[in-house]
């Protein structure tokens with residue numbers, strides 16, 4: 083299987099609403115497996131289909147894998163994921179994104195979420211996450227399916243600075259998986 087390239091911001095595919103998956107067929111499974119491969123290759127904890135240029139509602143997440151070959155992989159495949167409940171309470175944490183390499187920004191998210199999604203076998207699954215990386219990752223990846231990146235989650239003032247920081251990181255050669263630019 084070919085390893086898909088990561089789409090890097092700015093790119094209009096990252097700001098486009100993705101279509102729902104109509105049928106979990108061989109093609110969707112192939113896309114999802116390719117996404118998982120790209121996520122692990124680039125040391126991410128999540129990846130959404132538009133990040134490989136596929137405008138469909140497919141997400142892969144693994145918040146358990148620590149980057150070591152030997153460590154356990156726990157790949158979650160989410161087809162047409164929907165946030166069905168989220169807390170009023172929020173938390174702000176530093177987030178990175180494979181499509182916005184070299185930088186991380188403080189992003190405010192709900193502390194807890196409940197997400198429903200189909201898995202690759204077509205079973206309707208429910209994920210409840212609270213005060214952890216999974217809660218952040220679910221919200222970050224589902225945002226991608228609706229054309230929302232970290233930049234859109236920042237205040238207009240903060241966004242100006244963030245875009246500038248990002249342009250500097252890109253100019254310095256940042257690649258997917260980098261959260262800091264190496265001098």
Ligand SMILES: [Zn+2]
Pocket residue numbers: 178179180181222226
């Ligand atoms: Zn992202």
